[in-house]
Structure formats: structure tokens, C-alpha cells
Amino acid sequence: MHNAFTNEEYLALVNEALDGFVPLCGDERDLVAKAMRYSLKNGGKRVRPVLLLEFTRVCGGDVNVALPLACALEMIHTYSLIHDDLPCMDDDDFRRGQPSCHKQFGEATALLAGDGLLTLAFSVASKAPLAPERLLPCLTTLADAAGYLGMIGGQTMDLQHEEQTISADLLRATDRLKTGQLICAACRIGCLAAGAGQEKIDAAQCYAENIGLAFQIVDDLLDITGSAEELGKPIGSDEEKNKSTYPALLGLDESRRLVGELTEQALNALRCFDDAAFLASFAEKLAKRTN
Template identity: 55%
Template sequence: MDRKYSLGEYIDIINKALGDSVYAAKDGQDYITEAMRYSLENGGKRVRPVLTLEFCRVCGADIDNAIPFACAVEMIHTYSLIHDDLPCMDNDDYRRGKPSCHKKFGEEYALLAGDGLLTLAFETALDGQTSVTDANKVKAISVLARLAGVDGMVGGQVLDLQSEGTSPSLEKLQTIDRLKTGALIKSAVLLGCYAANVNDKKLLKSAEEYAACIGIAFQIVDDILDVTSDSETLGKPVGSDIKNEKITYVSLMGIDNAKAEVRALTDRAVKALDAFDGDTSFLKEFAVKLADRNK
């Protein structure tokens, strides 16, 4: 319970658990599980599941409690990436330096692979936990469903699509990203707390504040990298925001002001951790790493 983990250790734990979660399919269905596994195992920073595990640890519980929740969050994130890459959405041929799911398996199977990961997420979330109370399991599933749906990630994607070719305000852009990117990060930290059977409203509110700040900061950094980086470094096409006529933080604020906003949000995220009694040094350093990343 008191053991601290490195980022690399967390990623290894998550990758193994994800690999174990995609079980063998019946004859004739293995092609879709291959597509699901391909997308899950195609690298990634594992930001969301890492947060789930670390918030569970900070709140005083064994991270084993949180592994099913962590896998569920990453499955939902991965399903969203599969669907984002489809021709009807962002039409991206590469993801993390490899062919997108639809380029390798076909559009119809990519669509179904995303659907499969979404449903497997909820099955996985309820698997194997013995120390999490039933009440907190229900809270966790409710939060995950809501923040992955119309009130969260899906709703943010809708607003993002509707904003193409328009000139949304900074406030509207923040609303889009609070839902599209921030909602699933919020669910990740809350599920970590629920895995530790935390019900203290002050702690949950502080966890939400941390998530909200790094969620917006994460998206601003994405916008900055879309105009300052290259496809080889990012492992995906750059310049898609300009191509799709999307308004971004860079286009509204300029690069320098966007970078300043990232620093301010990171400071707020670090401050929010003061509410926790446990060692939050990992979470503080993690927020800074996300702000300083180059891919």
C-alpha cells in the first residue's frame, strides 16, 4: 500500500493487464479481437490509467483495486481514437506511427473494434475487485458511462465537429475540450479514488480540479504541437486542425500565450493536490511532464 511506483512500472502493469483483458474470441470472431488488441497495444502514453492507479495509491489503497478501472478507462480512450481516425471523422491514416485501425483492418472492422472495446470496458471494470464496495463500484460505473457519453467525451466531439468552419470563442473552445478531452481524464482520477473507497467530497473535488486543469493543458499542448512539431516525432499527421479549419488555442491566443496558459493550469493542478495527505510528488511531476512533452 505504501509502495511507490515509477511511470515505467505503471505502464508495464497496465500493458500486461490490457493484454490479459482481451480474451480469445470464438471461431470467426478472432479478426475483431485482433483489431481491438492491435489498437490497445499500439503504444500510447497511458495517461488516464496511470492517473487511476496513482490516485488509488495516494488515497491509501493497493493499486490492484484500481487495475480493472484503469483498463476500462484506457479501452474507452482507445475506442475513441479508432473512431476519431475514421474517414467520416478526422480521416487519419496513422496513429502513433503505425497504420490506423481502419487502414489495417478496414473501416467496418475498425468501427466494430471500437464498439467492442467500449462494451469490454464495462465488463472489465467490474471484474476481479474484492476490496471495492458495491456502492463505489456503482459510482465508478456511473461516472465512467456519463463522462464517456453525451455529457462528456461524445458530447465534446459533437461540439468539436459543429465548430469546424466557424469561429468559436475561447470560452466555447474550453467547453469543447473540457468535455472531449477532460471528461475522460476526470473519470480516470475519480475511478482511482473510488477504487480506494474514497467518499470525501473535498478530496473528490480536489481530484476533479487536478483533472480539469491537466485536461485543458493537455489539449493546449496538443494544439501547440500540431503547428510546431512534425509527423515523425508525433507519430501522426500534423496540421490537421488547419486542414479541417478548426479553431484552436494557438489560433485564438498565439503560441506564447498558449504556453503561458499551460504553465498556469499546471500550477493550479499541482495546488489542487494539497488536499491529499498521501505523497503526491508523482502526480505533481506527472502534470509537469505532460505540460513539457514534445509528442
């Protein structure tokens, strides 16, 4: 097994690789390339690529071989944010304290930058230096998680819940698709890239489902209790938009209790891995984060 990486080492790996995957080419196409690079570089905790790489490592795989897959996942996450921020969707002018892509480059270029990142994700992933029969299931997992039965399905459900109160169950079903699917894909692809067996893939899936939902509940809590400076966006925006949130539906205390319970279940799922200290600490940090 590879020696342990720190979160900072993973971030450095991912950020450098992402930069290399969107070179400028010196002609008019660079307009969209610059918009793609702008959004890719805009902060981000790189949660999905870090999870993918660490699952590859704990399953005995080569982190460098899995790196293109990790970057592909971050590209898909970034494209979804660019399109989500557009005026016809959430109409957000800021993302992580910076002007959103369409505020910086205009709507048409932002639309194409999102399309460009989604497409580039599959180009980059299809060239990962893995055995073809191992790589193909990774690509299928990526596409299905991002697709209309996965993440896009969650965004579609979200559209239909605007300005209305929904049940906690429906909110959970929406989030399981909208944010949960890519997090599950990260953990599963990490295992698949290392050639792990079904037991480990199932455990990774269980870990992912629990931290994915906890992540979303913490997001909602921070919108109420966080500071605008730390978050890089105004607080209270969910309430202003009449969004159904876990704290609004379940109360602050129950929401916090649920985060604790989900994190506990995520930690339990790690028992079949030999060297799960990083993943355990990662789940705990996500639950306690302030931005």
C-alpha cells in the same frame, strides 16, 4: 499506503492487464478481437490509467484492485480514437505512426472493434474486485464521463465546428467534454476506488480539469512547433483542416502562459494529498512533453 510506483511500473502493469483482457478464442470472432488488440497495443502514454492508479494509491487504496477500472478507461479512450479516425469522422489514416484501425482491418471491423472495446470496458470494470457499493459509483462515473453529455457530447460539438472559427470559450467548453471528461473520470474513479472522502475527490477533480486543458493546449502547440517524427503524425494538420486551436485564437505566447498557469493550479490542488510527488511531476511532464 502502497509504496510509490514509477511511471514505467504502471505502464507494465496496465499493458500486461490489457493484453489479458482481450484473449483470442480461436474462431471467427477473432477478427474483431485482433483489431481490438491492435489498437490497444498501439503506443499511447496510458495517461488515464496511470492517473487512476496513482490517485488510488495516494488515497490509500490497492492499485491491483483498481487495475480493471484503469484498463476499462484505456479501452474507452481507445474506442473513441478508433471511431474518431473513421472516414465519416476525422478520416485519419494514421494514429501514432501506425495505420489507423480501419486502414488495417477495414471500416466495418474497425467500427465493431470500437463497439467491442466500449462494451468490454464495462464488462471488465463490472468485475473489479471491489465491494459492490464502492464499485457501482465507479461504473456510473465511467459511463457518464464517456456518454452523450460527456465525451460524446464533446465530439458532437466538435463536428459542428468543422471548418469554422469559434471563440476560445466555446473551444474550451468543447475540450472540457471531449478530452477533459475522461481525464476527470480517471482521477475521480481513482479516489472512489480507494473509498476517499469528498475533499479528496474534489481536489482530484480540480487537478484533472487543469491538467486536462493544459494537455489539450500543448497538443495544439505541438501541432505547430513539434516534429512529425516525435509526434508520429504530420505537423500542421490542424491549420490544414482550419481547426480552431488555442494558438490560433490566443497566440503562441498566451497559450504557453496559460499552460504554465493551469499547471500551477493543478499543483495547488494536490495540497490535500500526503504523497503527491508523482502527480506533481506528472503534471509538469505533460506540460513540457514533445510528443
